[in-house]
Amino acid sequence: MAELEQRGERTPAPTAWEYASAPESREIVKLEERYGLFVGGEFIAPRSDEYYTTINPATEEPLAELPQAGPEDVAFAVEAARDAFANGWSAAAPAERAKYLYRIARILQERSREFAVLESLNGGKPIRESRDVDLPLAAAHFFYYAGWADKLEYAFPHRRPQPLGVAGQIIPWNFPLLMLAWKIAPALAAGNTVVLKPAETTPLTALLFCDVLRQAELPPGVVNIVTGDGATGAALVKSDVDKIAFTGSTEVGKAIQRELAGTGKKLTLELGGKAANIIFDDCALDQAVEGIVNGIYFNQGHVCCAGSRLLVQESIYEPLIEKLKRRLKTLRVGDPLDKNTDLGAINSRQQLEKIEELVAAGKEEGAEIYQPPCRLPEKGYWFVPTVFTNVAQSYRIAQEEIFGPVLSVLTFRTPDEAVEKANNTPYGLSAGVWTEKGSRILWMAQRLEAGVIWANTYNRFDPASPFGGYKESGFGREGGRHGLEPYLEFAEVSGG
Numbered sequence: 001m002a003e004l005e006q007r008g009e010r011t012p013a014p015t016a017w018e019y020a021s022a023p024e025s026r027e028i029v030k031l032e033e034r035y036g037l038f039v040g041g042e043f044i045a046p047r048s049d050e051y052y053t054t055i056n057p058a059t060e061e062p063l064a065e066l067p068q069a070g071p072e073d074v075a076f077a078v079e080a081a082r083d084a085f086a087n088g089w090s091a092a093a094p095a096e097r098a099k100y101l102y103r104i105a106r107i108l109q110e111r112s113r114e115f116a117v118l119e120s121l122n123g124g125k126p127i128r129e130s131r132d133v134d135l136p137l138a139a140a141h142f143f144y145y146a147g148w149a150d151k152l153e154y155a156f157p158h159r160r161p162q163p164l165g166v167a168g169q170i171i172p173w174n175f176p177l178l179m180l181a182w183k184i185a186p187a188l189a190a191g192n193t194v195v196l197k198p199a200e201t202t203p204l205t206a207l208l209f210c211d212v213l214r215q216a217e218l219p220p221g222v223v224n225i226v227t228g229d230g231a232t233g234a235a236l237v238k239s240d241v242d243k244i245a246f247t248g249s250t251e252v253g254k255a256i257q258r259e260l261a262g263t264g265k266k267l268t269l270e271l272g273g274k275a276a277n278i279i280f281d282d283c284a285l286d287q288a289v290e291g292i293v294n295g296i297y298f299n300q301g302h303v304c305c306a307g308s309r310l311l312v313q314e315s316i317y318e319p320l321i322e323k324l325k326r327r328l329k330t331l332r333v334g335d336p337l338d339k340n341t342d343l344g345a346i347n348s349r350q351q352l353e354k355i356e357e358l359v360a361a362g363k364e365e366g367a368e369i370y371q372p373p374c375r376l377p378e379k380g381y382w383f384v385p386t387v388f389t390n391v392a393q394s395y396r397i398a399q400e401e402i403f404g405p406v407l408s409v410l411t412f413r414t415p416d417e418a419v420e421k422a423n424n425t426p427y428g429l430s431a432g433v434w435t436e437k438g439s440r441i442l443w444m445a446q447r448l449e450a451g452v453i454w455a456n457t458y459n460r461f462d463p464a465s466p467f468g469g470y471k472e473s474g475f476g477r478e479g480g481r482h483g484l485e486p487y488l489e490f491a492e493v494s495g496g
């Protein structure tokens, strides 16, 4: 280790690279002043007659007006979905459904730059991420589930899979288009129709997606999009749907579960997380540092599976923290449309306030804070990438989901202690393990209570791989063959 440190002194990591800005042009995006609800294949004015304004969180500039859909609007959209289900979609040849999904996937690829710019404009995430992660993965989901549409009998042999009917889907603001793809692709592949509500702060890519549906000539009513806040979501939960799929806060997830108890409606919940990213002393340290950074600062930490609790083996604590701090100094925070940007804007004022509150609590409880020197833009919502050391397990910053670029560091001595600390959370969505030993990876994976466990990497996604949680992180899986199951019912064949 001493050798490493010495070398580090002779060739200090550059901390002040100057980058000329490289902004992506927003010309490609054409915004309407005011949007309607997408119901039955058309944009219609809301019966509620209420609108709200969506903004760019990096500048606070208004972008467009959206309907705040009321219960009547939601009921109308569900009716349109019900009609489309009964009059063609559920009876269509499975290969026919696949055709539309393939078309959607290809159009998303063709228009990916437009979507990426709009996603960054409305949500604040760096263009590098919307371009290289959100868009390719969204298209990949449609491609993947297109492939299953005519193979359901093979996916579930002897079980006679049937669609449920109308799926109500409520999604969050951290991966707006990607969450839409996670929800809509398996639902349609399984033969359902959909009413989807995007999050109130990030509705614009969902509305642009309606244009993709028209281009793909998807039959009217198969996908309907209603905009609005939590009240619209609550109306969708109460409406005449056959299933609710929700991704968002644990608090709202629990409320939905209570509302649906005893109704016979199916439910899947993908809620929060407080993942442990566990670093053993035999791992490749520099790679681990990249994994830690990607684990917590990707998408400003607005990630349910973010590696927000770093568990470091004591023997490498000091060199690791030093490397991490050095790496933090090279992160660039600023204009989401700049191709050099690593951390963009915080999604909303509300989310910024939540992060600030928890960071203040961390300081008060006695943790030590580190933030690299960083100049933030004057307008908009921003937060400097932050590391807390000296964190006790009981601190709020070790227990609660911050959903921002804030890492809490804890230490451990033995693998057993790492497992115990990692599982000491009400959540169980994901975890990371960094070690050279394959046997240790398997040993850890068997003991960690988490739906997804990454080994020597972090925050990697693939449509073929199921994703979902244990405990308060929810239930049901999205992605993979597992992701079809919540959208199907089965008439089991005996003796099969």
Ligand code: NAI
Pocket: 170, 171, 172, 173, 174, 197, 198, 199, 200, 228, 229, 230, 231, 232, 233, 234, 235, 237, 247, 248, 249, 250, 252, 253, 255, 256, 270, 271, 272, 273, 303, 304, 351, 354, 401, 402, 403
């Ligand atoms: P939220 O759970 O309130 O919002 C998520 C979605 O649910 C949005 O579309 C929202 O309009 C809708 N919604 C809100 N109240 C509803 C209700 N009563 N019935 C039906 N739908 C409703 O999350 P919020 O307030 O935006 O964020 C709060 C915290 O939740 C975050 O700080 C983060 O910790 C966590 N969160 C976790 C996400 C995840 O990916 N698991 C995503 C978003 C937030």
Ligand code: MG
Pocket: 230, 249, 252
């Ligand atoms: Mg909320």
